[in-house]
Amino acid sequence: MLKVPPAATTPGLRHERRLLVSEAEFYRSAAGVEVPAPRLVTLRDDFLLMTACPGDAWDDTLTDDEHLTLRTELGRQSARLHRVTGPGFGYPSGALGPLAPDWRTAFTTMFDAVLDDARRYGARLPRPADAVARTASSAYGALEEVTVPSLVHFDLWRGNILVDRSAGGPRIGGLIDGERMFWGDPLAEFVSLALLGDIRKDEGFLAGYREAGGRVAFDTPARLRYALYRAYLYLIMLTETVPRETGEEHQRWVQERVAPELVGALDEIEEAAAS
Numbered sequence: 266m267l268k269v270p271p272a273a274t275t276p277g278l279r280h281e282r283r284l285l286v287s288e289a290e291f292y293r294s295a296a297g298v299e300v301p302a303p304r305l306v307t308l309r310d311d312f313l314l315m316t317a318c319p320g321d322a323w324d325d326t327l328t329d330d331e332h333l334t335l336r337t338e339l340g341r342q343s344a345r346l347h348r349v350t351g352p353g354f355g356y357p358s359g360a361l362g363p364l365a366p367d368w369r370t371a372f373t374t375m376f377d378a379v380l381d382d383a384r385r386y387g388a389r390l391p392r393p394a395d396a397v398a399r400t401a402s403s404a405y406g407a408l409e410e411v412t413v414p415s416l417v418h419f420d421l422w423r424g425n426i427l428v429d430r431s432a433g434g435p436r437i438g439g440l441i442d443g444e445r446m447f448w449g450d451p452l453a454e455f456v457s458l459a460l461l462g463d464i465r466k467d468e469g470f471l472a473g474y475r476e477a478g479g480r481v482a483f484d485t486p487a488r489l490r491y492a493l494y495r496a497y498l499y500l501i502m503l504t505e506t507v508p509r510e511t512g513e514e515h516q517r518w519v520q521e522r523v524a525p526e527l528v529g530a531l532d533e534i535e536e537a538a539a540s
């Protein structure tokens with residue numbers, strides 16, 4: 266499969282530059298821990314060539330038992346991904362500068378960048394960008410607990426998880442579209458894995474994750490970090506609608522579904538920081 270980047274003049278968010286570099290890094294890393302994903306064939310400045318994976322996007326045709334089995338398998342695969350470590354923190358593409366020596370520096374740079382994008386594009390946010398920044402900054406101390414730069418895909422919603430039914434029962438055929446990966450906190454992975462939901466309620470996933478050696482505990486610092494990462498993704502989803510010129514239906518969906526989740530994440534930060 267061949268993938269080409271958009272033209273350099275295409276409007277976008279600051280962290281979206283040189284996405285193919287990050288995508289190639291994800292596929293190389295996934296191969297090293299035997300997680301099903303496209304295998305990198307060639308990377309050039311103007312294209313990425315990769316193998317195809319079997320299966321179709323995860324949908325609602327699965328039975329409850331099949332869904333539970335796949336969520337548990339996904340938990341195991343995520344734990345394997347998080348064993349991979351990088352040379353520093355942040356986006357390997359260099360879109361926001363060189364990798365940082367610590368997670369707090371990297372993530373605050375990432376968060377500030379998307380807030381700058383929101384201001385620049387005049388994105389419709391449920392709270393003013395400066396208010397979002399103030400709330401987020403109250404939780405930044407929790408980021409200092411992260412000392413190892415782990416591989417984070419950060420876009421593992423169901424559309425990027427292929428389900429293969431060719432051998433009978435469904436299994437995960439591949440984790441695709443790794444272009445938004447970064448080196449950081451494994452806890453950040455859980456946001457897209459439970460998009461617009463709460464991974465803490467996903468017993469199957471968490472069981473598989475822990476079974477494969479993944480460590481997760483939702484103490485106060487972890488709750489603060491999880492809320493920060495939810496706020497970050499939902500800011501991206503709200504802001505990207507402007508340069509992408511999405512239609513009215515999607516705009517309405519984002520305001521009805523995503524904006525309240527951003528508010529919920531910010532509220533959780535305020536409540537946890539005050540406790």
